[in-house]
Amino acid sequence: MVNLHYLGDTIERVLGDGKEFGVRLSFAKEDVLWGDAGSVKRAEKFFSDNTGEPFLVVGGDDISDKDLTKLVKSHKEKKALATIALSLVDDPSEYGIVLMNEKGRITRFLEKPKGEVIFSNTANTGVYVFDQSIFDYIPKGVFYGFGHNLFPTLLEQKKPLYGHLTSSYWKDVGNLRVYRQTQYDALADKVSLNFNLKQSNKYVWLGENVEIHPTAVIGYPVAIGNNVKIEEGVQVLENTIIGDNCIVEMGATLKETILWEGAVVMRGTHLERCVVGNGCHVKSNAAVFDGVIVDPVRRNSK
Numbered sequence: 044m045v046n047l048h049y050l051g052d053t054i055e056r057v058l059g060d061g062k063e064f065g066v067r068l069s070f071a072k073e074d075v076l077w078g079d080a081g082s083v084k085r086a087e088k089f090f091s092d093n094t095g096e097p098f099l100v101v102g103g104d105d106i107s108d109k110d111l112t113k114l115v116k117s118h119k120e121k122k123a124l125a126t127i128a129l130s131l132v133d134d135p136s137e138y139g140i141v142l143m144n145e146k147g148r149i150t151r152f153l154e155k156p157k158g159e160v161i162f163s164n165t166a167n168t169g170v171y172v173f174d175q176s177i178f179d180y181i182p183k184g185v186f187y188g189f190g191h192n193l194f195p196t197l198l199e200q201k202k203p204l205y206g207h208l209t210s211s212y213w214k215d216v217g218n219l220r221v222y223r224q225t226q227y228d229a230l231a232d233k234v235s236l237n238f239n240l241k242q243s244n245k246y247v248w249l250g251e252n253v254e255i256h257p258t259a260v261i262g263y264p265v266a267i268g269n270n271v272k273i274e275e276g277v278q279v280l281e282n283t284i285i286g287d288n289c290i291v292e293m294g295a296t297l298k299e300t301i302l303w304e305g306a307v308v309m310r311g312t313h314l315e316r317c318v319v320g321n322g323c324h325v326k327s328n329a330a331v332f333d334g335v336i337v338d339p340v341r342r343n344s345k
Contacts, residue, residue, distance in 0.1 A: 051073075079169075099171065107214070115172055125205070138215075139189075140163040140167070147206055148205055152190075250269035250270070263281060266283075268288075283300050300316065308325050
């Protein structure tokens with residue numbers, strides 16, 4: 044079940060019925076925002092059945108290789124009503140933080156603490172396991188959040204709320220900086236992802252029908268998609284990802300840059316720490332640093 048609101052039609056069109064990903068997808072569209080717990084409440088019929096099995100809720104903008112089987116097993120063993128997957132973070136102020144006892148039961152929870160109230164760096168990752176009876180604690184027809192409403196209520200009522208701390212990779216991709224970093228982390232094998240590309244050399248992944256001029260320099264780590272053309276004198280340096288059907292023209296340099304599908308980097312252009320959108324043509328007489336180029340209509344961005 045995929046909950047949709049912003050750009051919901053686009054997301055549904057891209058995901059389709061889920062067969063491409065080996066799943067069967069259903070969609071719930073929010074007319075207005077109901078909060079993360081409130082939106083799950085609206086899909087109560089989907090999650091409620093006669094098996095009594097718990098269900099998972101996972102944030103849609105996360106990158107992680109958590110072992111969800113272990114998470115569900117821990118939830119069942121502890122007979123929890125709710126289990127929160129946890130991770131240690133450097134800056135707890137952007138997340139819900141928890142304290143647990145020696146058995147993993149959560150004794151304190153605070154959503155996005157500030158300053159002197161930060162009491163832990165153990166953060167809520169937005170991955171949960173719930174028993175079906177959790178719906179008894181989420182009101183219908185009102186905006187309701189897990190962090191601000193549900194979890195404090197469970198603690199107040201002394202319900203079995205547990206945490207499951209994992210060292211697995213997890214990032215909340217909430218901004219462009221984190222988006223880029225997750226790409227670099229994947230290239231560095233810090234997170235287990237399926238690139239669907241062949242590894243031609245260590246830390247170099249290539250798709251099919253890739254044309255690379257003999258004078259081009261390919262650094263590492265880099266990933267180059269299908270049907271890509273890299274012309275004479277091009278430098279594709281570290282932490283660069285090139286999507287399908289891209290062209291990098293003569294003498295261009297890419298470093299820590301991500302090209303989406305169909306992008307063209309024109310001759311002599313130098314891009315560093317840039318993200319180039321689908322179908323964009325980039326031409327510049329100077330180096331571009333920390334740029335976001337997303338104008339496929341004009342086809343000529345500086």
